[in-house]
Amino acid sequence: MSAKIYYEKDADLKNFEGMKIAVIGYGSQGHAQALNMRDSGVNVVVAEMQGTDNYNQAVKDGFNPVSASEAAAQADWVQMLVPDTVQAKVFEEIKDILASKEKAVLGFSHGFNIRYGKIVPPENCDVVMVAPKGPGHLVRQVYQEGNGVPMLVAVEKDSSGKAMNLALAYAKACGGTRAGVIETTFTEETETDLFGEQVVLCGGVVELMKKGFETLVEAGYQPEIAYFECLHEMKLIIDLVYAKGISYMNYSISDTAEYGEYSRGERIITPQTKEEMKAVLKEVQSGEFAEEWIKENEDGLPVFKRKRKEMEEHLIEKTGAKLRDMMDWLKK
Numbered sequence: 665m666s667a668k669i670y671y672e673k674d675a676d677l678k679n680f681e682g683m684k685i686a687v688i689g690y691g692s693q694g695h696a697q698a699l700n701m702r703d704s705g706v707n708v709v710v711a712e713m714q715g716t717d718n719y720n721q722a723v724k725d726g727f728n729p730v731s732a733s734e735a736a737a738q739a740d741w742v743q744m745l746v747p748d749t750v751q752a753k754v755f756e757e758i759k760d761i762l763a764s765k766e767k768a769v770l771g772f773s774h775g776f777n778i779r780y781g782k783i784v785p786p787e788n789c790d791v792v793m794v795a796p797k798g799p800g801h802l803v804r805q806v807y808q809e810g811n812g813v814p815m816l817v818a819v820e821k822d823s824s825g826k827a828m829n830l831a832l833a834y835a836k837a838c839g840g841t842r843a844g845v846i847e848t849t850f851t852e853e854t855e856t857d858l859f860g861e862q863v864v865l866c867g868g869v870v871e872l873m874k875k876g877f878e879t880l881v882e883a884g885y886q887p888e889i890a891y892f893e894c895l896h897e898m899k900l901i902i903d904l905v906y907a908k909g910i911s912y913m914n915y916s917i918s919d920t921a922e923y924g925e926y927s928r929g930e931r932i933i934t935p936q937t938k939e940e941m942k943a944v945l946k947e948v949q950s951g952e953f954a955e956e957w958i959k960e961n962e963d964g965l966p967v968f969k970r971k972r973k974e975m976e977e978h979l980i981e982k983t984g985a986k987l988r989d990m991m992d993w994l995k996k
Contacts, residue, residue, distance in 0.1 A: 668847040675836035679829050686739035689746035690718040692800030697838050700807045704837040711735035736761045741769040748776040749961045755783045762786050775850035780954040790827035791820040794835045812842030820850045858948045863941050877980045887983040
């Protein structure tokens with residue numbers, strides 16, 4: 665079944681007439697969405713904690729940041745863009761305000777807290793998601809260039825009967841309909857997003873690079889050479905895949921490298937590896953990972969901090985820092 669994709673003609677900013685949008689959190693996504701919407705003519709108020717770097721940036725960008733409760737009181741739409749593990753706490757501050765309104769929209773850019781029941785919206789709220797498929801700085805940059813980053817859109821609850829139209833208007837205001845907005849669900853977005861991060865994009869790729877680097881260094885090769893072969897050139901390969909797909913990457917590399925992919929790749933990523941991927945997916949689907957991550961935060965992030973420190977002290981990071989000093993273009 666092909667995904668349903670919406671474009672500029674499918675969205676109308678007139679759906680925002682008379683509405684004010686509260687962006688809760690002026691971080692990566694918050695700053696991009698708030699600025700893009702303001703440039704699209706939408707009435708935006710920003711909520712951020714006074715004294716923080718994000719608060720100061722919002723002021724610098726021409727906003728007058730207020731508290732989450734003040735923003736919710738002013739707004740018809742509240743977009744939750746603080747970190748996943750903070751959202752439920754912030755929601756406690758604004759839920760009664762939202763419930764007191766005749767109608768309201770509660771929006772997200774990741775389905776975590778709705779999917780795992782950490783936030784239970786009031787009955788009068790539309791609950792929607794507009795999720796850019798790119799980091800905030802890219803969402804902003806591409807919008808300013810006159811283009812847009814592809815986005816996902818989902819409706820969890822349609823109390824007004826207009827939730828999808830409103831969500832598409834939000835995506836349009838952020839630039840998403842210029843590229844295309846794919847319809848999904850909170851469940852699909854959350855589960856695939858967490859799985860992708862853990863198994864491929866972050867967990868899988870980082871461990872693959874580390875283990876390859878370690879194998880070469882332990883065999884007596886210079887760390888600098890191992891770094892180039894197992895990490896530095898990853899960007900060159902991914903850029904080719906990103907631009908035109910795996911087949912184009914294979915066309916662009918040497919025949920020797922391509923044959924090495926076909927003949928050795930499945931010895932590294934084995935059927936056993938795929939079985940472990942399935943186990944990770946089950947942990948995401950069951951909520952086991954969500955509960956683990958929430959408890960990790962409640963306990964003060966002991967595993968998180970230990971693993972971060974281990975990564976910072978790994979030889980691959982020390983080698984990379986030295987080599988990147990040679991690459992003036994990276995400093996720009």
